[in-house]
Amino acid sequence: MQQSDNEKSNLKAVKTMKAVRQHEFGGPEVLVFEDAPVPELSKRQVRVKVHAIGLNPPDWYLRDGYKMLPPEWQPKVPFPIILGSDISGVVESVADDVKEFSAGDEVYSMVRFPSYGPSQAYAEYVNVPVAELALKPAGIDHIHAAAAPMSLLTAWQFMIEVGHDEQNPLQPNKHVPVPLEGKTILINGAGGGVGHFAVQIAKWKGAKVIAVASGRQEELLRELGEDECNDYTKTNADEVGKDVDLVIDAVGGTKTGRFLKTLKPGGSLFPIFPLGFADHEEAERLGVHVSATQVRSNGKQLSELATLLDQGIIRVVIDSTFPLAKARQSHERAATGHIQGKIVLTVDHN
Template sequence: MRAIRQDEFGGPEVLRVAEVDRPVPGLAEVLVRVHATSVNPTDVWHRFSGGLVQRIVPLGWDVSGVVEAVGPGVTRFQPGDEVFGMPRHPLPAGAYAEYVTSPARHLVRKPVALTHTEAAALPLVAMTAWQALVEVAEVRPGQRVLIHAAAGGVGHVAVQIAKARGAYVIGTASAAKHEFLRTLGADEVIDYTAVDFAEAVTDVDVVVDAIGGEYGPRSLRTLRAGGIVVSLASPAEAQLAEIAAPQGKRAQFMAVEADLQGLREIAALVESGQLRAHVDTVLPLEDAAKAHELSASGRTVGKIVLTVA
């Protein structure tokens, strides 16, 4: 089968199309013929430096496709089922390929209303937003939620999930992306290039920060007592908790995990019309390097999707 591989760390140019053996599903696994996958910041991080594992791994965690075969013990799917999900994360999955194996419980049936291209854009970013907002921050109706990089992959999904939970949503983004955020339901938008969000926003209950660095300490200034910053940037942000505690506030670093129930909740939001993925760019699998270049530019609104079959 065709798959994207790399032999060394580096820029997008290290990505290449390779012919590799088709994987075989093991116990409680399924083999999925991939129709589409998508590019996430973690893919770029792993390509450049190996991420936290600091070794070369086959890239890609998002998948939408059709079950080709089932391994021993699988009861949830049969060949021909259309599925989507986030296999194995944070372990390597290798979804930049024509076929990928996945634990059966890391997938759910693809909502009928979604194309494979749309479905592939959702799993990792939606699971990240869901776990940050619902499982870590426990967002409740009426709370004020500040989402940084709100027009990005995680951000634009987090806006919709927070609204579905009944929150008042504030997003930071450049001015050109404000109208897009309003169409997703954002109640307030801030041009971070023109004003200091830490001066413009107060009494926030929850901050979702996918940027890191100075954004963490500055975000603490926007919180009311008891509020929380959920950091998605890197484990280095964990030290933010030490700064937050004396202020009567909280900070928590979070890494997304594959989870069946969360994925079911995401599918339900899609089916109820409360969640959609915005696909900015669609490219064929062989253009993975170009997709990484676009991702690194920071100009993408929503997601970049790679189509496979």
């Protein structure tokens, strides 16, 4: 059957790109490097030619179907989906109503988090809402810029400024950061993505930092400014501090309640991953405040953070890099644990 001229024209107008998509939930093997349509620009969007993509735990949680959540909370996704949120790249084009950015601008973003769908980060091109985009810090490359958004915004929104009014469904009260200057802060998981940023923000704000990480990360954490480093393989993480003002548990989960005993009355526990915390009565008895928030995309905050990254006040640590075509191997690396900093995918457009 012959195609009409209009049909031929429409076919020629379709652009494809390389992307990593999944057509079902599962392990790293479900990640497929394949052709996908370049998404069409909508109003108030910018198309970014992606140079690097930062990996984050929600990537493998979603890949696996968020199995740790109650069934009613598990996502119902429209397969195929593209994972990821953190990108750094160059503006290729902008919608007609966008004046804030122009083709050629170097930018970075956490794209549409906590949403997900067919146009996310593991791809050669990504459409980004203007409100979620910021100019890339000029002093760092695309790999380091892509590694920053989610982990750095998480630390920032927990510790400095929430930046949104969306309620955490796991607690009745709004999350409110606490003053850091002059305080003693214990950071569990200090060598990981969120943890290594939390150490630097705390030191920048004038706090004393007790870092808990593996022994091999001690040298790095000393460089980042920690005052005391404890190897959790030798000493239990909840036994390294006493009368602490704030615990930031970058590991979180069901074991986060063990840190209640390290806090002074009136202190605070911020579990980055609060699901599974069940010691509310004990926290109330001890006079300890437990609070968390859900990180959300915020271009304005990324603009503020770009200055700190550009000036070297906050440093991005890279664990490893993989080409986009080897996204499966990058997830396998993440599954082995003991990540120091961030894992990043690189995109070669040649």
